[in-house]
Amino acid sequence: MFVTFEGIDGSGKSTQARMLAEALRGAGHDVVLTREPGGSPGAEEIRRLVLEGDPARWSAETEILLFTAARRDHLERTIEPALAAGKIVICDRFADSTRMYQGLSRGDLRATVDRLHDLMIGREPDLTLLIDIDPAVGLARAKGRQGHEERFEDMGLGMQEKMRAGFLNLAREFSARFRVIDGARASDAVAAEVLATVRAALA
Numbered sequence: 001m002f003v004t005f006e007g008i009d010g011s012g013k014s015t016q017a018r019m020l021a022e023a024l025r026g027a028g029h030d031v032v033l034t035r036e037p038g039g040s041p042g043a044e045e046i047r048r049l050v051l052e053g054d055p056a057r058w059s060a061e062t063e064i065l066l067f068t069a070a071r072r073d074h075l076e077r078t079i080e081p082a083l084a085a086g087k088i089v090i091c092d093r094f095a096d097s098t099r100m101y102q103g104l105s106r107g108d109l110r111a112t113v114d115r116l117h118d119l120m121i122g123r124e125p126d127l128t129l130l131i132d133i134d135p136a137v138g139l140a141r142a143k144g145r146q147g148h149e150e151r152f153e154d155m156g157l158g159m160q161e162k163m164r165a166g167f168l169n170l171a172r173e174f175s176a177r178f179r180v181i182d183g184a185r186a187s188d189a190v191a192a193e194v195l196a197t198v199r200a201a202l203a
């Protein structure tokens, strides 16, 4: 089973992905916890190129190529081998993030994202948990982390609002695999709903 977390910056994806991995491991499952961009040595190198520096460093078109290149490497070297070995793969962001951040943030490039996805990735998650949150709360949480990977956070609140609406639309478009989870609660409450949702999907 291939599970992904999606949502805007600071919504709590990484926290929830980690808590879900711990809970499933505790129940005896073999779990691989991974993230995008990154998740394999080559893709982690690309991560630095896309997440650090000037927000205007790359055009949306160049980013589509970089994120898809990173994803292809991650898929070949980490995700597919783990799924083939019968493990549960939990991934913090995947192709839906490219559909939003590159497909929507600077003009409508969704069709380009989808064509490259079909050509080079061709795989969707079995289950996608959208952690939904008010962008002001998410951005405040994300800014509280004080990291170097701030290119997208630096694009501002308006962009995050567009991304949130876009993700909710995506959840309707791919309603068979998406579940929307309210992220504006304590981590433990969110984690309990996440685990119940995954258990129901596994059953």
Ligand code: ADP
Binding pocket: 007, 008, 009, 010, 011, 012, 013, 014, 015, 016, 141, 142, 144, 145, 183, 184, 185, 186, 187, 188, 190
């Ligand atoms: P994301 O991966 O979606 O950007 P993180 O899991 O990294 O989000 O969380 C962003 C920040 O908010 C972190 O500092 C984290 O400790 C904190 N955080 C995560 N979940 C919650 C929550 N439910 N309530 C309050 N703070 C949270």
Ligand code: TYD
Binding pocket: 008, 009, 010, 011, 013, 014, 036, 037, 051, 067, 092, 093, 094, 095, 097, 098, 099, 101, 102, 142, 149, 152, 153
């Ligand atoms: P991430 O490390 O998940 O950041 P956060 O914890 O703040 O949510 O992802 C870093 C950034 O990368 C995030 O702002 C969204 C962006 N991103 C894209 O623009 N396209 C993509 O395909 C992916 C996977 C991420």
